[in-house]
Amino acid sequence: MNAGARLSDAAAGVALAAAPLLRRVRPDIGRVLAARRAAAAELVAWGCRREPGPLLWLHGASAGELLGAAATVRVLRAGVAARSGDRPQLLVTYSSPSGQAALQWLGPDHSGYAPLDRRRDCDRVLAVLRPGLLVFAKLDVWPGLAAAAARAGTPTALINGTVRDGSRRSRRAARRLFRESYAQLEAVGAASREDRRRLVALGARTDRVTLTGDAAFDLALERADRAQADGSAAAYRSALGGSEPATLRLVAGSTWGADERALLDALDSLVATRRDGGPGWQLVIAPHEPTAAHVRALVASCEARGERVVRWSRIGASRAAPAGAIVVFDEVGRLAELYAVGDVAYVGGGLGGTGLHNVLEPAAAGLPVVFGPRHDRSDARALEAAGGGLACSPGALPDTLAGLADPRLRAHRGAAARAFIESGAGAAALTADLLLPLWPG
Structure with a gap:
């Protein structure tokens, strides 16, 4: 067993020993740990009862990684079916509960949490499932699962491969631990030239790393265009109160507390611009984790500022939000459709x-x-x-939004954003071409 796999095995044991404490102090982590502890048995049970036939296993940490892989998986499955006549079944696993939000775009035959990254669980699962290919999406290669796949003779790949600035895996000690795990990958699709260089530095073999781009661009285009074509954008626009020329809709997606405070402060500042003849703003906030507790706290914060606020799930039979109300969007997996009815977007998580x-x-x-x-x-x-993105501090947010009230500037930046996405499309087909030769037979 390589060093990274040994460390991962030991870490799983420590986490299990700490499980009773985690259930008390971090129940969210405790629930995920319990689900992953049960995952091996659940995957084995499914493997024993599934229909005979080839299997593709896709693993991603959470919804973002899995969504980025969706277009590639669709093309790959079609390519395998065209070559062999058998469309492979699809297993999707994740390590964060948000992964469930991606399933509607993947259409798996089975899905659930990944097993704990320890030898006995991974070996047990692979012995029963015997997938034709195991694909990791975007960020993480699990060393225990990768080592088990090598023992089982299952080829492994990383797609949309990204190594972020300051990644802990880029540190010298981490590179020593995980080098063998990356070296075992049969194919690596890098999202950018810089990612390619970093993946090779982590241990991926130079001859197995290909610059494919990030197929998340393909799905982003597909979802945006589908929202307009299938009527879902029109339905959202109607439910949010139609379209008033004097009001701009700011859709804030995947927000956390720091983002929400900055947005509400900015909204207070923008009230003055409306008195001076500027546009009004409708704020739609979609928290990254719309738990009952988070939504209650957000609603209370809005009300404490004197704002009228409504939860999306409680708009009711009228199907229209009250005029001037802040809308708290308490669903998951529908952000692409929500953005389709906005004038300006804010994306959360960039305040630290x-x-x-x-x-x-x-x-x-x-x-x-x-x-x-x-x-x-x-x-x-x-x-x-x-030219399509604007990074700004909380203090600069009111001025940034006020500037985007200019319809010409807003249209220019919006067109630049769309052009940027279109320029990055096409990675799904390139990545599927990279993976197809790995498929058995």
């Missing part, structure tokens, strides 16, 4: 601590995309350089 979330979906909708300055996302920096 949590990490900036997906900027591609609002850009594909043709919106100027505003986000915090503390992030490690190369796609956000590229979007900003292309």
Whole structure:
């Protein structure tokens, strides 16, 4: 067993020993740990009863990684079916509960949490499932699972491969631990030239790393265009109160507490611009984790400022939000459709601590995309350089939004954002071509 796999095995044992404490002090982590502890048995049970036939296993940490892989998986499955006559079944696993939000775009035959990254669980699962290919999406290669796949003779690949600035895996000690795990990968699709260089530095073999781009661009375009074509954008627009020329809709997606405070402060400041003849703003906030507790706290914060606020789930039979109300969007998995009815987008996570979330979906909708300055996302920096993204501090947010009230500037930046996404499309087909030769037979 390689060093990274040994460390991962030991870490799983420590986590299990700490499980009773975690259930008390961090029940969210405790629930995930319990689900992953049960995952091996659940996957084995499914493997024993599934229909005979080839199997593709896709693993991603959470919804963002899995969504980025969706277009590639669709093309790959079709390619395998065309070559062999058998369309492979699809297993999707994740390590964060948000992964469930991606399932509607993947259509798996089975899905659930990944097993704990320890030898006995991974070997047990692979012995029963015997997938034709195991694909990791975007960020993480699990060393225990990768080592088990090598023992089982299952080829492994990494797609949309990204190594973010300051990644802990890039540190010298981590590179020593995980080098063998990356070296075992049969194919690596790198999202950018810089990612390619970093992946090779982590241990991926130079001859197995190909610059494919990030297929998340393909899905972002697909979702934005589908929202307009299938009527879902029109339905959202109606439910949010129609379209008033004097009101701009700011859709804030994947927000955390720091983002929400900054947005509400900015909204207070923008009230003055409306008195001076500027436009009004409708704020729609979609928290990254719309738990009951978080939504209650957000609603209370809005009300404490004297704002009228309504939860999306409680708009009711009228199907229209009250005029002037802040809308708290308490669903998951529908952000692309929500961005389609916005005038300006704000993406959360860039004010420190949590990490900036997906900027591609609002850009594909043709919106100027505003986000915090503390992030490690190369796609956000590229979007900003292309003119479609604006990084700003909380203090600068009111002025940034006031500037985007100018319809010409807003249209210019929105067009630049859409053009940026279109320029990055096509990675799904390139990545599927990279993976197809790995398929058995």
